[in-house]
Each structure stands twice: as structure tokens, then as C-alpha cells.
Amino acid sequence: MTGRAVYHRxxxxxxxxxxxxxxxxxxxxxEAQGISVTVTDSNxxxxxxxxxxxxxxGTGSRAAPGTRAVMDQVNERFVPHVLVVQTxxxxxxxxxxxxxxxxxxxxxxxxxxxxxxxxxxxxxxSFEESGxxxxxxxxxxxxxxxxxxxxxxxxxxxxxxxxxxFTMPVESARVSIWSPRIRDPEExxxxxxxxxxxxxxxxxxxxxxxxxxxxxxxxxxxxxxx
Amino acid sequence: MVRILTAALxxxxxxxxxxxxxxxxxxxxxxxxxxSYVDTSGHPxxxxxxxxxxxxxxxxxxxxxxxxxxxxxLRIVDTLDLHVAAEAYDDDIGDALDFTQAYLEWRPLxxxxxxxxxxxxxxxxxxxxxxxxxxxxxxxxxxxxAINTWIGEEIRVFGAxxxxxxxxxxxxxxxSFSVFGSAFRHNDxxxxxxxxxxxxxxxxxxxxxxxxxxxxxxxxxxxxxxxxQDPVFIPFQENDGDAGWYAGAEWQYRERLLLRGLRYDxxxxxxxxxxxxxxxxTEFDALGLQAGLPGDVGLVAQWLAGETVMGPVIxxxxxxxxxxxxxxxxxxxxxxxxxxxxxxxxxxxxxxxDVYLDENAEDGRALTVTWLVGITDLVNVAAxxxxxxxxxxAWAYNDLATTRTERQLTLSVQLRFRN
Numbered sequence: 001m002t003g004r005a006v007y008h009r010x011x012x013x014x015x016x017x018x019x020x021x022x023x024x025x026x027x028x029x030x031e032a033q034g035i036s037v038t039v040t041d042s043n044x045x046x047x048x049x050x051x052x053x054x055x056x057x058g059t060g061s062r063a064a065p066g067t068r069a070v071m072d073q074v075n076e077r078f079v080p081h082v083l084v085v086q087t088x089x090x091x092x093x094x095x096x097x098x099x100x101x102x103x104x105x106x107x108x109x110x111x112x113x114x115x116x117x118x119x120x121x122x123x124x125x126s127f128e129e130s131g132x133x134x135x136x137x138x139x140x141x142x143x144x145x146x147x148x149x150x151x152x153x154x155x156x157x158x159x160x161x162x163x164x165x166f167t168m169p170v171e172s173a174r175v176s177i178w179s180p181r182i183r184d185p186e187e188x189x190x191x192x193x194x195x196x197x198x199x200x201x202x203x204x205x206x207x208x209x210x211x212x213x214x215x216x217x218x219x220x221x222x223x224x225x226x
Numbered sequence: 227m228v229r230i231l232t233a234a235l236x237x238x239x240x241x242x243x244x245x246x247x248x249x250x251x252x253x254x255x256x257x258x259x260x261x262s263y264v265d266t267s268g269h270p271x272x273x274x275x276x277x278x279x280x281x282x283x284x285x286x287x288x289x290x291x292x293x294x295x296x297x298x299x300l301r302i303v304d305t306l307d308l309h310v311a312a313e314a315y316d317d318d319i320g321d322a323l324d325f326t327q328a329y330l331e332w333r334p335l336x337x338x339x340x341x342x343x344x345x346x347x348x349x350x351x352x353x354x355x356x357x358x359x360x361x362x363x364x365x366x367x368x369x370x371x372a373i374n375t376w377i378g379e380e381i382r383v384f385g386a387x388x389x390x391x392x393x394x395x396x397x398x399x400x401x402s403f404s405v406f407g408s409a410f411r412h413n414d415x416x417x418x419x420x421x422x423x424x425x426x427x428x429x430x431x432x433x434x435x436x437x438x439x440x441x442x443x444x445x446x447x448x449x450x451x452x453x454x455q456d457p458v459f460i461p462f463q464e465n466d467g468d469a470g471w472y473a474g475a476e477w478q479y480r481e482r483l484l485l486r487g488l489r490y491d492x493x494x495x496x497x498x499x500x501x502x503x504x505x506x507x508t509e510f511d512a513l514g515l516q517a518g519l520p521g522d523v524g525l526v527a528q529w530l531a532g533e534t535v536m537g538p539v540i541x542x543x544x545x546x547x548x549x550x551x552x553x554x555x556x557x558x559x560x561x562x563x564x565x566x567x568x569x570x571x572x573x574x575x576x577x578x579x580d581v582y583l584d585e586n587a588e589d590g591r592a593l594t595v596t597w598l599v600g601i602t603d604l605v606n607v608a609a610x611x612x613x614x615x616x617x618x619x620a621w622a623y624n625d626l627a628t629t630r631t632e633r634q635l636t637l638s639v640q641l642r643f644r645n
Binding site for chain 1: 297338339341352365391395398402478481482484517518522558559560644
């Protein structure tokens with residue numbers, strides 16, 4: 001029941017190898033100066049699957065043309081439950097189920113609807129405005145997922161240790177977190193980092209208890225009318 | 227009715243064939259059959275015109291085709307579906323093949339958090355938490371609980387239902403709230419079967435044009451109290467021209483908890499007799515709960531209680547006045563391709579009238595244990611043990627023991643073809 005978002009960066013064929021080599025060098029250079037962000041709940045326990053994104057001057061707000069991401073539909077659930085993309089990213093919505101789905105979002109200004117379909121029937125949807133996009137299926141009321149559209153290439157999901165690591169060197173940073181499970185007020189979910197503090201780990205300690213994880217349901221029962 | 231629906235289905239099938247090439251998923255179907263070996267011990271079955279509670283008896287058990295069904299959905303446009311379900315049964319009731327449901331469903335996508343669904347046609351009320359598969363199959367057991375068996379026998383909506391639901395973003399999308407209501411006709415005799423036949427546990431649904439047998443009770447004979455009643459029972463007809471209604475509400479918390487309640491009232495005129503059928507004024511309340519328990523065990527429970535009255539008022543009471551109630555608790559667990567389910571239920575009918583020659587009271591309990599194995603996407607095998615113990619004084623009218631434990635073992639191969 002777990003899924004993975006796959007990102008395809010499209011580059012001119014001749015440049016791909018060079019770009020890859022540069023990326024490796026770059027990563028090695030940045031390792032020492034990366035930003036580490038950890039999210040813990042009100043009991044001090046790490047919180048996985050939180051979207052973390054860093055706004056910083058000069059990183060570029062729009063994704064490179066051709067940037068793609070995938071929001072799949074498997075066993076009448078969206079996979080992943082939370083997907084973070086940069087503005088301008090084209091998101092594919094393949095349907096891996098044997099039943100048809102009817103995907104839509106009413107989140108302004110990124111609202112859209114896809115005609116009902118099976119398989120990989122539609123061209124991807126580009127998200128041009130930052131914000132939270134709540135996804136639903138008009139046939140299966142229980143299907144719910146989120147796309148977090150951000151104006152920065154610096155984004156990640158926290159791992160099992162509640163940590164996300166960023167290797168791109170920046171001079172200043174505004175670090176934000178988001179998850180549908182978090183109930184703390186929005187102003188507590190962003191910190192500004194000046195240059196002097198960039199080397200220190202960033203810790204978000206949530207005050208309010210978390211909502212249960214979305215997939216905390218039972219597989220033993222049927223939840224939709226046929 | 228059957229001709230109209232058949233014409234509609236054929237038109238839909240033709241339309242889907244012509245539409246199939248231009249767009250994906252214009253239609254979807256599930257075509258299935260359950261081939262079973264059944265072994266019973268009990269009274270002769272009500273399906274064969276006697277009074278036993280099981281669908282099968284010593285004459286009809288053995289190797290049998292329990293059902294052949296088709297469930298078909300045509301997408302007329304993206305937000306409008308035609309949904310039909312038809313069943314074929316190997317018994318002497320009605321046509322070989324007939325519809326159980328046929329309706330249009332409109333799901334407007336208005337890009338707002340409030341969602342609307344409108345159904346119009348012939349369909350089941352939003353009640354069962356068991357029969358949630360194609361053609362009203364249950365993913366848990368072969369036979370439905372007494373409550374949902376009765377819904378399948380006597381209750382159908384010929385009308386419209388509006389559902390309004392909302393999932394507030396402020397609650398993190400974890401909660402969904404719905405209300406629904408319906409106005410319908412053609413369900414005026416509903417209630418007669420629970421009085422004269424009582425509760426049952428089986429997997430046969432009454433099709434739209436089915437004419438059901440009634441137990442050979444003395445009160446419906448030509449010299450009996452209710453001589454105007456034909457010896458057969460037609461649940462889906464309009465007697466008095468007045469519409470009935472049901473309305474309910476639902477709350478769901480993630481995929482962990484679902485609560486549903488509704489009230490049904492067919493508003494039938496209990497003094498009306500039409501086409502050899504009395505109208506039965508029937509109302510009931512129903513509650514349903516499903517929840518995920520620790521250990522990934524699923525719980526489904528329903529409760530239903532109501533009253534049905536029939537005939538003129540004599541000395542301040544209707545000639546027939548029966549209260550009925552039932553509840554069940556079902557536990558289910560899926561392990562890989564296997565599913566184990568067990569259901570316990572109680573049911574009763576109590577007499578609130580003074581007509582001693584129309585004894586309809588009963589009291590009973592049933593236990594159902596089912597093991598289902600998915601062999602491939604196409605084939606399941608299932609084994610089910612069912613035991614119903616009932617006390618029904620009316621069985622004495624037909625020289626049957628008034629207390630009886632009826633048992634049924636079913637071994638079934640289920641085939642499911644789908645697109």
C-alpha cells in the first residue's frame with residue numbers, strides 16, 4: 001500500500017551525463033553545509049511524512065520545463081497521500097485500479113477535474129499556483145489526497161525519524177512544514193533562518209496532538225457503496 | 227416493467243459498444259455466478275411454498291446454481307450513470323432473469339465541498355452495510371443477515387433519493403457527514419412477508435416482477451379472515467397512490483468508523499386491497515455501525531425495529547398489528563486471499579393485535595460462519611455454515627414443529643467476470 005513519487009528531470013540527451021556528474025560533485029560539496037529539519041509531536045516523537053519546503057532567494061520559483069510527478073490510484077486510494085511539487089510541475093494521474101475513477105479538486109486556484117477513466121488516459125495536470133490541492137474522486141467518496149504546490153525546488157518529506165535533509169547551500173532560508181495531520185496554527189509552522197543559523201538543525205516541536213494518519217483504516221471492511 | 231428495462235439495457239449495451247472505442251471506461255460490468263453444493267436440514271422452504279426459513283430444503287438442496295447475475299454501469303456522461311443489476315435463479319418464482327435494480331445516478335461535480343447525489347429509478351434504500359458489492363453481493367458471507375435478507379425480499383425504492391454530503395477541511399478531511407432522503411411508490415405490500423412468513427437468512431433477492439409464494443396459512447384461504455389475499459405475494463406494487471419516504475444521516479470517521487441511521491415509512495393505507503394484495507402500513511428505524519477493531523478485525527452491526535399493520539380498525543386496533551425487530555453483529559478478518567467471517571443475530575415478531583387466528587409471532591437466532599478464498603481475480607471458493615433456531619407458533623398451522631433448528635452447509639464456487 002505504499003507508493004513512491006517518481007520525478008523525471010528532462011535534459012538534452014548529450015547533457016544528461018554531465019548534469020549527473022555535476023550533481024554528484026555538488027552533493028558532496030553541500031553535505032557539510034546542509035539544512036536538517038526535524039518534526040516531533042507534542043510527546044517528542046518524530047513525525048514522518050510531513051512536507052518540508054524552504055524558500056530562499058535565488059533558488060528559482062518555477063520547476064524546469066518537463067518536470068513531472070505522479071499521483072497514482074491503487075486499491076481505491078491515492079498513492080502517495082501527500083505529494084509535494086514545485087509550481088509548474090506536470091502531475092500524471094494514472095489509474096492502476098480495475099475500476100474507473102473520476103479525479104477532481106475544488107481547491108482554488110488549482111481546481112481541475114479529469115473525465116472519468118481507467119489506465120493512463122489523460123495528459124498530466126500542471127499546477128501553476130502555490131497552495132494545497134485537495135484531491136477527491138467523484139465515485140469513491142473515501143479517496144482523499146493532497147498535492148502541496150510550492151514556489152521552490154527545495155522540498156522533501158520527513159523520513160521515519162521525522163527528518164528531512166537539504167543539501168543545497170543557501171544564504172538565508174524560510175523553512176515551512178505542512179501535513180494534513182498537523183493541527184498547530186500556521187504561524188508556528190514557519191521559521192526564518194539567518195545566515196548564522198544555517199548550520200544548526202531546525203526543529204519543529206508541535207504543541208497540539210496530531211490527527212491519526214490517513215491510512216490508519218482497516219482493510220477488513222468495504223467502505224464504499226458499489 | 228421488465229420489457230421497458232430490458233429495452234433500456236439493450237439500448238445501453240448498444241450505446242456502450244459504439245462508445246467503447248472513443249473513450250476509456252464508458253461502461254463497466256460484473257457478470258457472476260455462484261455454483262453451490264447445498265446440504266440442509268429444516269422445514270420445507272418458503273421458496274417452495276411452505277414455511278421454512280431457509281432458501282433450500284430437502285427437495286432443492288444438492289448441486290445447484292445459486293445465482294447468475296449481471297451488474298452493469300453505463301456512463302451516459304461523466305456525472306450521469308445508468309446502473310442496472312439483474313439476477314437469474316434456479317427456482318419457480320418469476321421469470322428466469324429479471325432486474326433487481328435499475329436507476330440513474332447523477333453525481334454533479336460542482337467544485338465545492340458540498341456534494342450531491344441523486345438517484346432515480348428502482349434501487350435499495352441506503353441501509354445495508356453488508357451488501358456493498360456488485361449486484362448487492364456481500365464481501366463477507368454468502369447469505370445476508372435476517373435484516374438484509376428481509377430488505378432484499380420486501381423493500382425496494384421506486385422513486386428518487388437525494389444524498390448531500392460534506393467533508394469539512396477544518397477537520398483535516400477525517401470526517402464525512404451525510405444526510406439523505408427519498409420519496410417512493412410501489413412498496414405498499416411490504417410488511418406482509420415478515421408477518422406471514424417471518425424473518426429468513428438467505429441470498430435470494432426479490433426481482434422487480436417476482437411473485438413470491440406465501441406459506442399455506444388458513445387465514446388466507448378462501449374461507450379465512452383474509453380471503454381477499456391471493457395465495458401469492460407481490461411486494462412491489464402501488465395500492466393507494468400515496469408516496470412513502472425514508473430519510474437518514476451518516477457519519478464516517480476515516481476508514482475506521484461509520485454510523486448510519488434511517489427511518490422508513492411506506493405510508494400505505496392498511497385497509498386497501500388491490501390485485502389480491504393487502505397494503506401493509508410499515509415503518510421502521512434502522513441503525514448501522516461498522517468499525518475497524520484492533521488486530522485489523524472488521525465489525526459490522528445493524529439493528530432494525532418497526533411495526534406493520536394491516537386491515538381495518540376494530541375495537542381501536544388494526545386487525546393485524548405486528549412489531550418486528552432484529553440485530554446482528556458480524557466480525558470479519560482478511561488474511562491474504564482468505565477471509566473469515568462470523569455473524570450472530572437475533573430476530574423476533576410480536577403480536578400487538580387480538581386476532582387469535584392470525585398468529586405471526588416468532589423468536590429466533592442465527593449463527594453464520596463463512597470462509598472465503600480468492601483463488602484468482604476470476605474465481606473464489608467459499609464454505610458457509612448457517613444455523614437458525616426459531617420458535618414460530620404459526621408453523622403449527624401447517625403441521626410443522628413450532629420450534630426448529632434449521633441448518634445449511636453451502637460449498638460454493640463463485641465466478642466473477644469484469645471489464
